[in-house]
Amino acid sequence: MQMNGAEILVKALADLGVDVVFGYPGGAVLNIYDALFGNTKVRHMLCRHEQGAVHMADGYARASGRTGVCLVTSGPGATNTVTGLATAYMDSIPIVVFTGQVPTLLIGNDAFQEADIVGISRPCTKHNYLVKDTKDLARIVREAFYIASTGRPGPVLGDIPKDVLISTAEYNLPKEVRLRGYHPNYEGHPRQVESAMRLLLSKERPVIYAGGGIILSNASEELAELARLLSVPVTTTLMGMGAFPGNDPLFLGMLGMHGTYTANMAISHADLILALGARFDDRVTGKIDEFAPHAKIIHVDIDPTSIQKNVPVDIPIVGDLKDVLRKMIRLVKGKKDAAAYRGKCSAWRQQLSTWSKTHPLTYKESKGKIKPQFVVERIREVTGGKAIIATEVGQNQMWAAQFYTYDKPRTFLSSGGLGTMGYGLPAAIGAQVAMPGTLVVDIAGDGSIQMNIQELATAVQYRVPVKVVILNNGSLGMVRQWQELFFQGKYSQTCLPHIPDFVKLAEAYGAKGFRATKVDEVAAVLKKGFAAEGPVLIDIVVDPAEMVYPMVPAGAPLTKMLLV
Amino acid sequence: MRHTIAVLVENEFGVLSRVAGLFSGRGFNIESLCVAETTDPGVSRMTIVTAGNDQIIEQILKQLNKLVPVLKVIDFTGTETVDRELVLVKVNADGDGKAEVLRLVDIFRAKIVDVAPRCYTIEMTGGEGKVSAFLQMLRPIGIKEIVRTGKVAISRGT
Numbered sequence: 001m002q003m004n005g006a007e008i009l010v011k012a013l014a015d016l017g018v019d020v021v022f023g024y025p026g027g028a029v030l031n032i033y034d035a036l037f038g039n040t041k042v043r044h045m046l047c048r049h050e051q052g053a054v055h056m057a058d059g060y061a062r063a064s065g066r067t068g069v070c071l072v073t074s075g076p077g078a079t080n081t082v083t084g085l086a087t088a089y090m091d092s093i094p095i096v097v098f099t100g101q102v103p104t105l106l107i108g109n110d111a112f113q114e115a116d117i118v119g120i121s122r123p124c125t126k127h128n129y130l131v132k133d134t135k136d137l138a139r140i141v142r143e144a145f146y147i148a149s150t151g152r153p154g155p156v157l158g159d160i161p162k163d164v165l166i167s168t169a170e171y172n173l174p175k176e177v178r179l180r181g182y183h184p185n186y187e188g189h190p191r192q193v194e195s196a197m198r199l200l201l202s203k204e205r206p207v208i209y210a211g212g213g214i215i216l217s218n219a220s221e222e223l224a225e226l227a228r229l230l231s232v233p234v235t236t237t238l239m240g241m242g243a244f245p246g247n248d249p250l251f252l253g254m255l256g257m258h259g260t261y262t263a264n265m266a267i268s269h270a271d272l273i274l275a276l277g278a279r280f281d282d283r284v285t286g287k288i289d290e291f292a293p294h295a296k297i298i299h300v301d302i303d304p305t306s307i308q309k310n311v312p313v314d315i316p317i318v319g320d321l322k323d324v325l326r327k328m329i330r331l332v333k334g335k336k337d338a339a340a341y342r343g344k345c346s347a348w349r350q351q352l353s354t355w356s357k358t359h360p361l362t363y364k365e366s367k368g369k370i371k372p373q374f375v376v377e378r379i380r381e382v383t384g385g386k387a388i389i390a391t392e393v394g395q396n397q398m399w400a401a402q403f404y405t406y407d408k409p410r411t412f413l414s415s416g417g418l419g420t421m422g423y424g425l426p427a428a429i430g431a432q433v434a435m436p437g438t439l440v441v442d443i444a445g446d447g448s449i450q451m452n453i454q455e456l457a458t459a460v461q462y463r464v465p466v467k468v469v470i471l472n473n474g475s476l477g478m479v480r481q482w483q484e485l486f487f488q489g490k491y492s493q494t495c496l497p498h499i500p501d502f503v504k505l506a507e508a509y510g511a512k513g514f515r516a517t518k519v520d521e522v523a524a525v526l527k528k529g530f531a532a533e534g535p536v537l538i539d540i541v542v543d544p545a546e547m548v549y550p551m552v553p554a555g556a557p558l559t560k561m562l563l564v
Numbered sequence: 565m566r567h568t569i570a571v572l573v574e575n576e577f578g579v580l581s582r583v584a585g586l587f588s589g590r591g592f593n594i595e596s597l598c599v600a601e602t603t604d605p606g607v608s609r610m611t612i613v614t615a616g617n618d619q620i621i622e623q624i625l626k627q628l629n630k631l632v633p634v635l636k637v638i639d640f641t642g643t644e645t646v647d648r649e650l651v652l653v654k655v656n657a658d659g660d661g662k663a664e665v666l667r668l669v670d671i672f673r674a675k676i677v678d679v680a681p682r683c684y685t686i687e688m689t690g691g692e693g694k695v696s697a698f699l700q701m702l703r704p705i706g707i708k709e710i711v712r713t714g715k716v717a718i719s720r721g722t
């Protein structure tokens with residue numbers, strides 16, 4: 001059947017099972033919006049900024065494991081997606097972004113609302129397309145979803161000129177994707193896996209260092225099984241929060257710059273590190289030359305470029321974590337060496353447990369002032385740990401990682417790699433759309449929330465009941481913290497004197513607003529706010545001087561932590 | 565260390581900038597890059613000369629392999645290859661210099677492809693060393709302009 005390009009796009013989305021598109025209309029995509037009008041399969045959610053739209057698609061993907069979709073117009077619409085694309089790219093999140101483009105004949109002419117978004121987005125997408133012919137459109141849409149969601153996931157962009165949307169072609173969505181140059185390797189090499197397990201079993205102080213890859217490959221159960229079979233302690237990266245149950249006795253907490261004393265000491269004293277879907281980010285390793293000085297390293301990742309990138313690896317394994325972990329489990333399950341190994345490492349676990357007892361994550365109470373960590377602990381209590389937590393970026397993000405226990409994967413959504421302020425609210429909305437029955441909370445700072453606060457309108461319009469908790473310290477807290485520690489307390493441009501009245505602002509948008517200024521109000525306000533219908537913003541005025549500890553100063557080894 | 569890398573890619577627009585962008589985005593340098601269609605019009609072949617330590621080269625090879633339109637990546641280091649460069653060089657050709665140019669063209673098995681009253685334009689192909697040696701011999705006579713293609717390489721045997 002002949003259809004125009006816009007109809008082909010919408011039908012392809014429906015046929016691929018896309019239920020929601022986050023977007024913002026404009027001249028170049030009018031035909032797509034016309035084709036979407038009245039469509040019952042593909043629901044469109046109108047955002048208030050294209051950056052918000054991409055983060056919503058991203059939050060939708062992180063919470064559900066499905067590919068998030070975003071639709072924007074050409075020029076400024078397209079360029080406004082760049083931060084969201086880079087965010088998803090750094091954290092390997094499967095999203096597909098469609099941008100409108102000026103008609104083919106005008107491309108390169110500096111036409112109205114023209115931007116070379118294929119060129120601009122090349123370094124921050126897994127792949128991108130400029131669709132030059134309507135008859136290629138369905139195939140490209142199919143390929144875009146395939147590339148975004150397979151191998152190491154990532155964002156894919158499809159740029160569609162207006163004439164391609166208007167011209168007609170036969171609708172033909174390929175059943176299979178064939179790309180000559182794209183063959184992700186899912187199966188870990190069996191002999192490499194065997195060598196890895198032999199090496200592991202020969203050591204006495206092992207640590208599993210798990211990253212976001214575990215969540216992306218849905219390998220949390222396998223991770224827990226392997227760790228428990230051998231009683232190997234587990235630390236996770238920020239992106240790996242929830243990959244391993246936070247309440248398991250083997251869990252050491254997060255490692256790195258704001259990681260726990262135990263996790264950082266464990267890495268520094270380990271004789272073996274089993275790195276799973278993590279990429280040795282500089283926020284994790286600290287001073288690279290002194291990272292894990294006594295350890296042999298086994299590194300499993302689906303992306304070969306992640307291996308040997310930052311640290312030398314003794315046994316590299318390229319493959320999907322689910323497959324590799326299953327192979328590892330098979331090698332030790334029911335075997336005598338597994339039980340012997342648990343015994344052999346008991347002194348190590350004892351040492352770790354001593355560190356945990358002497359240096360737990362903690363903060364100092366201060367009379368009359370609300371401590372942000374206390375707020376995060378209350379959020380955990382009030383939600384029973386069953387919420388999906390999105391965060392903004394900065395101190396709020398670190399406290400959310402440290403003081404809320406994540407028991408399940410896909411319950412902690414945060415911009416880890418890029419550190420995008422303004423991520424949390426739209427991501428929370430996207431997550432709430434994907435998981436309608438779940439309580440979704442954005443733990444925010446007063447700085448970050450102002451970067452995409454306009455998306456409250458989206459939440460109100462579609463009755464998306466996200467709850468935003470602002471840890472309001474009147475400043476850009478994390479930068480202020482660095483200025484305090486490393487710039488002699490000169491708070492250059494980090495105090496925010498003109499903070500809006502967030503409660504009134506929420507009400508102006510049609511959401512509900514609550515505030516707590518005293519310690520004994522916190523739990524009650526959270527309960528009230530979380531129980532209220534629809535989107536809610538809870539402003540909690542916290543101690544402005546509070547800092548995130550422990551902290552490894554940038555460039556220092558993990559053992560040189562500043563403690564509370 | 566210098567490496568010569570062959571990259572087979574889908575012959576479609578934008579591939580060159582994807583490959584070049586991969587280098588520039590990571591601060592790797594490209595010394596030379598040649599691209600043309602292969603026997604399959606759907607496939608182009610790039611020959612890239614770059615330099616770096618083992619870790620950098622490993623990253624370059626893996627990153628190239630990761631690009632969706634890249635079909636195959638071959639690092640020629642440590643393998644038997646035939647490689648050639650083409651140079652077009654415009655030299656002074658008046659007085660005694662004329663005879664010297666003709667002599668050098670003969671010795672280096674080059675070819676004069678354009679003649680003007682005061683200059684010759686010479687075409688020469690050869691390995692990098694031969695091209696450099698030829699240019700060095702021409703330099704005292706007076707080189708007006710040079711254009712070099714950069715290296716193309718193919719493995720020896722089947």
